[in-house]
Amino acid sequence: MELLSHLADGFATSLSPLNLFIVILGVTAGLFIGAMPGLGSVNGVAIVLPMTFIVPPSSAIILLCAIYYGAMYGGAISSILLGIPGASTAVATTFDGRPMAQQGKAGLALIVAAVASFVGGTISVVLFTLFAAPLADVALAFGPAEEFALVLLAFTTFVGLGGDDVLKTIIMICLGLALSTVGLDLISGQPRLIFFDQPGFYSGISFLVLAIGIYGIGEILYTIETSKSAPSVTPARITFRDLWFGIKEVNKLWKTLSFGSLMGFFVGMLPAAGATPAALMSYGLSKLMSKQPETFGKGNIEGVASPETANNAASTGSLLPMLTLGIPGSPTTALLLGGMVMWGLVPGPMLFIEQPDFVWGLISSLYTANFAAVLVNLALIPLFVWALRMPFTVLCSLVLVLCIVGGFAPSQKMHDVWLIVGFGVVGYLMRKADYPMAPLVLALVLGPLMEKSFRQTLISEQGNVLAFIERPLSATFIAISAVFFLLPLLKYVKKSKRAQDVPGEPAK
Amino acid sequence: MLMADRMIAAFLMALSLYFMWHAIALPIGWNGMTGGPGGGAFPFWLSAIMFVCAAGVLVRSLRGKSNYSGNFFDPETLSWIVSVTIALVLTIGAMPWVGTYIALPLFMFWYLKIFGKHGWVLTGSLCLCTPVFLFFFFEVTLKILLPKGLTEPFFIPLYARFF
Numbered sequence: 001m002e003l004l005s006h007l008a009d010g011f012a013t014s015l016s017p018l019n020l021f022i023v024i025l026g027v028t029a030g031l032f033i034g035a036m037p038g039l040g041s042v043n044g045v046a047i048v049l050p051m052t053f054i055v056p057p058s059s060a061i062i063l064l065c066a067i068y069y070g071a072m073y074g075g076a077i078s079s080i081l082l083g084i085p086g087a088s089t090a091v092a093t094t095f096d097g098r099p100m101a102q103q104g105k106a107g108l109a110l111i112v113a114a115v116a117s118f119v120g121g122t123i124s125v126v127l128f129t130l131f132a133a134p135l136a137d138v139a140l141a142f143g144p145a146e147e148f149a150l151v152l153l154a155f156t157t158f159v160g161l162g163g164d165d166v167l168k169t170i171i172m173i174c175l176g177l178a179l180s181t182v183g184l185d186l187i188s189g190q191p192r193l194i195f196f197d198q199p200g201f202y203s204g205i206s207f208l209v210l211a212i213g214i215y216g217i218g219e220i221l222y223t224i225e226t227s228k229s230a231p232s233v234t235p236a237r238i239t240f241r242d243l244w245f246g247i248k249e250v251n252k253l254w255k256t257l258s259f260g261s262l263m264g265f266f267v268g269m270l271p272a273a274g275a276t277p278a279a280l281m282s283y284g285l286s287k288l289m290s291k292q293p294e295t296f297g298k299g300n301i302e303g304v305a306s307p308e309t310a311n312n313a314a315s316t317g318s319l320l321p322m323l324t325l326g327i328p329g330s331p332t333t334a335l336l337l338g339g340m341v342m343w344g345l346v347p348g349p350m351l352f353i354e355q356p357d358f359v360w361g362l363i364s365s366l367y368t369a370n371f372a373a374v375l376v377n378l379a380l381i382p383l384f385v386w387a388l389r390m391p392f393t394v395l396c397s398l399v400l401v402l403c404i405v406g407g408f409a410p411s412q413k414m415h416d417v418w419l420i421v422g423f424g425v426v427g428y429l430m431r432k433a434d435y436p437m438a439p440l441v442l443a444l445v446l447g448p449l450m451e452k453s454f455r456q457t458l459i460s461e462q463g464n465v466l467a468f469i470e471r472p473l474s475a476t477f478i479a480i481s482a483v484f485f486l487l488p489l490l491k492y493v494k495k496s497k498r499a500q501d502v503p504g505e506p507a508k
Numbered sequence: 509m510l511m512a513d514r515m516i517a518a519f520l521m522a523l524s525l526y527f528m529w530h531a532i533a534l535p536i537g538w539n540g541m542t543g544g545p546g547g548g549a550f551p552f553w554l555s556a557i558m559f560v561c562a563a564g565v566l567v568r569s570l571r572g573k574s575n576y577s578g579n580f581f582d583p584e585t586l587s588w589i590v591s592v593t594i595a596l597v598l599t600i601g602a603m604p605w606v607g608t609y610i611a612l613p614l615f616m617f618w619y620l621k622i623f624g625k626h627g628w629v630l631t632g633s634l635c636l637c638t639p640v641f642l643f644f645f646f647e648v649t650l651k652i653l654l655p656k657g658l659t660e661p662f663f664i665p666l667y668a669r670f671f
Contacts, residue, residue: 053650167561167568171520174558178527178551185534185547193530193551217596224592225585393624394634397616400592404600404612407567407640409652419602425593432580433516458544 002476007129010360014368019062021367022055027065027373028380030070035384036395037078038223040087041071041315042332046211047399049339050406057343058358064339065319065362066369068332070120072275072315073373076113076308077384079233080106087277089311092283095319096303097298103299106236109244112301113308113375116257118307119250121370123261124268126314129363132352139349144460145456145468146328147453149477151446153484154327157272160484164436172360176440177206180447187455200415207338207420207445208410214437215331216403217424220396222431233388238381249301256286256302257309264310269316271442275314276331282310316366323359326449331438334445342410512580514569521561527555591623607659609639 013019033044035178052060075090081098093113100109143148155173162169182193183204194201250257260282267278281450286297286306318329319336326348328334340347345355352359407420431437461467469475528551535546536553581589599615613635620631646652648670656663 051645053652054645165565167564171558171561171565174524174554174561175520178524178554178558181531181551181554188534188547190534190547192534192547194529195530221589221592224588225582256599295580391626393620393626394614394630397619397624398638399632400596400619401612401616401638401642404603405608405646405654408654409646409650412652414600414604414655418605421593421596428589429512430516433513435516454550455544463538463544 003129003133006133006356007364009357010362010364011367013058013357013361014062014365016138018055018261019059019361019365020368022059022063023066023369024372025378026066027070027073027369027375030067030072031074031077031373031380031384032070032387033067034071034074034090035077035086035229035388037082037084037086038219039395039399040075040089041068042211042335043215043219044068044071044333045335046208046215047402047406049208049335050212050409051402052339054410055499057340057345058361060343060344061340061358062362062365062369063492064336065365068315068336069312069366069369070373070376071317072121073114073117073377074384075311076117076304077110077377077381080109080113080304081236081388082149082232083234086219088305089279090313091276092279092307093304093312095283095307096300097297099297099299100301101234101236102303105299106130106234107238107242108246108249108301109304109345110236110381111238111243111378112250112304113326114374115227115247115250116253116305116308117312117372117377118374119257119368120240120261120264120312120318121373123258123309124265124313125366125370127265127364128316128320128366129190130414131320132324132359135320136349136352139168139325142325142349142473143471144453144456145471145474146448146477148457149468149474149481150325150327151453152393153449153477153481154442154446156481156484158439158442158452160272160487161270162436163270163277166488167435168435169439172435172437172440173443176210176443177447177450180444181451181506186452187459198415200413203411205419205444206411206416207335208342208440209407209416210423210444211335211338212403212407213420213423214427214431214441216399218422218427218431218437220399220403221424223392223426224396227392235387236385237504238378243378250305253305256306259289260286260306261313262312265317267310268314269329271319271321271327271329272438274318274438275316278314278317279307279311283307321368322353322369323350323362328442328445331441334442338445342440343346346494410431509580510569514566515567515648517562517566521559521566524555524559524562528552528559588623592619595619595623603657604655606659607657608644608654609656609659612642613639 003259030044032040038459045064048067052063061298071087072089075085075087076093078084079085079090085091085094085095097109156174159166182201191202236268262279263282263319267273267281268275283303283306286302287293290302318333322328322333322337328337337347345351345358403420404417407417427437457467469479531548531552534548536548538545595615595618596598602611616635616638617631620626620634646654
């Protein structure tokens, strides 16, 4: 009952005219960003974040969450109409969405995607509401040792479950953590890693600079290269009969959808997994459970619905550890976390005690965002079809200009703008060489917390390293981290007996 | 592709050595007085792990165990990437000098008209509307002053009007 009263209070915040307007604005922007090939939720949040100073911090977070939500819906639009995933999270939607569009059922596919996203969003938001407060209560017992172990666990999920090259993943984690130490030493206050004696480095490297560089400039460079020829847009018309038929069809799929939502939610919580693998897994499972698996890939409605539910559920799932534990479940939530810290709303269990209005306002705004997204999505389909015809160079030039100005605005230093271009170009090259970007961004955001909790623990325990395994919770986290870390090693040994140079200890 | 993989790994090794060299300015070992590592330990040892892993990538590539083939760059698109990067660098270099409101429209003009080969109407309207939007959004609403350089005197009447 306490939960319901909290939620009711939250709705009082999120249904205020300003916040309601912000949610609608956010999901609309998110839908457009998600629909643009190449740009996804993480790019949208990185580019828009500097512009959110215009509203109060709590509304800014609601806006960014709404963009996140909208982008998850929007990804399906270009998957279906162009056959190119609007964001990596919508890759699985192309498998059956594109064939449906080619059979002239683009409108139906878009409706099914939107309704399935809505189902996934709703189930996961309910799960989120149920889990948030208990998880935050558990997290209240965390000391620095547990915090360190939890961050370590977040990083080792990338090594064990990330699916990228293990060595390159470890390099990116270490690079991000090393970059996070630039500036002043947390404990002694001495300057460290002041490259070329540039005064700009004294204040450290902001997560926003790295994010705008990689997800703004780097992404545009990457897209310039990959989108040589303009894709053809499939026309889509929506009629009320289609809408009714689509809803009825989705209704029949309740088993797939509830399963996809549950799985998406829990997979989304893992930092290394997130919406893309969740959608692919959901697609695979629904094909496995289907009575006609041979129709998948040829325009099966279920093949559009199941990945779309899962990726929306995963985006909500990734918000849960971010808000309750302060550990982001995806690169986008890492940016949200960085933004919240910047505004003085430090995520974690204390937020639930100190700022209940904000927390429950945000949770309830997820309900309104979900409603707004499905309505805006269905209403604006003709507009999206038109927007997808927009020449890519127009979008690129606007995004690049926003990256430059948005990079300058928060700190008002040209130093940061130069860093953004540097990160953008280097990030683009490294991405081409298969270096994963998500661990880098997560490491830069979590680096200060990791170092602080590690050193705090050791100082309070007079340098006793065993402190980390003497506490039951932190010992558990460290044990799971060790398993994740050894997982690829075991695979290696199994696969071949060749000696490989893998460091014996995880990043500390 | 193989060559690029090696070069990036070598670059990362050099970068981690550079980080380590910076980190040793602070104690990197155990600090007996307070308990726990010194201020340079975190960056130093993380860079050391990075060095070892990058060396691993390089060795793996040299032993021919990586499965890369083909060109790292597509010759056709490489010139696009290079020209966009140069344009960005020139624009940012010019910003403190000639001001945001000259540098950014010039960049957009280059991108839309010359690089994108769009018509005059589209190019002109975007080059005019974007700076106006930026001025009202960042300067008037958010009170964030963008660099003006030489053009500063022209903005004084506008400041007087809007602030």
